[in-house]
Amino acid sequence: MNRTYEIMFIVRPDVEEADLDKLIEGFSANVTNGGGEIKSVEKMGRRRLAYTVRKFNDGFYVLLTIAAAGSLIAEIERRLRVSEQVIKFITVRMDEEEKRLAKVKAIRDTKVKRSAQPVAHTPQAPAASHGAEAAAAPAASAEPEEEITPAAAPVEAVASDAPPENAAAV
Numbered sequence: 001m002n003r004t005y006e007i008m009f010i011v012r013p014d015v016e017e018a019d020l021d022k023l024i025e026g027f028s029a030n031v032t033n034g035g036g037e038i039k040s041v042e043k044m045g046r047r048r049l050a051y052t053v054r055k056f057n058d059g060f061y062v063l064l065t066i067a068a069a070g071s072l073i074a075e076i077e078r079r080l081r082v083s084e085q086v087i088k089f090i091t092v093r094m095d096e097e098e099k100r101l102a103k104v105k106a107i108r109d110t111k112v113k114r115s116a117q118p119v120a121h122t123p124q125a126p127a128a129s130h131g132a133e134a135a136a137a138p139a140a141s142a143e144p145e146e147e148i149t150p151a152a153a154p155v156e157a158v159a160s161d162a163p164p165e166n167a168a169a170v
Contacts (some may be wrong), residue, residue, distance in 0.1 A: 002036065002067045004098065009080055009089035010059040013046060020060055023085055027064065030076060036068025054087045065094070 007027075011020055020043070028038050044061035053059070068076075073091060080089045 002069055004039070004065070004067050004094040005073055006092045006094050007064045007066065007073075007076065007080075007089065008092075009062055009064075009086050010049070010053070011062065011085050012054075012087055013056055013058050013060065015060065015085050019085070020062075023083070024062060024064075027076060027079070030079060031064075031066050031068055031072065034068065034072040034075060036066050036072050039065040039067060041065075056087055059087055 011023065015023070024041060024043070028041065031038055040063075042063040042065075044063060046058055046060050048058045049056065077089070077091055080086050
């Protein structure tokens with residue numbers, strides 16, 4: 001059963017461009033001779049490594065996307081491991097990821113996009129649970145805003161629990 005894989009490998013920085021192309025052609029030939037299919041080859045160029053690998057700080061990145069059986073992938077990984085020019089590699093199975101992404105996309109397509117619907121600007125009726133304040137709020141917002149301040153009550157008229165200030169201390 002053929003599955004889709006991505007194989008990324010890093011080649012030593014002192015390898016010539018012609019030797020890099022020959023190395024890629026060799027791995028591609030191994031895949032096609034083993035019954036696999038090369039979907040794409042992407043040379044990502046020379047990049048700096050995040051950390052030192054086999055005393056190298058940079059290398060040539062190559063990404064192979066292939067469809068092949070698991071036994072063929074094991075053989076390709078074995079060849080990558082014994083190749084002196086390859087300093088690091090990783091193989092990722094992509095068919096499960098593609099299946100998951102297709103499922104997420106199908107779910108998103110079934111949902112209605114609210115941003116694509118036209119927006120209707122209709123005034124909303126006030127909620128009955130808020131009482132008179134909610135009913136008065138839309139009416140007050142239609143009038144020009146005036147600052148309403150409560151009338152100041154005379155100091156003598158305010159009842160207080162505190163003792164009067166002019167009372168003599170006992």
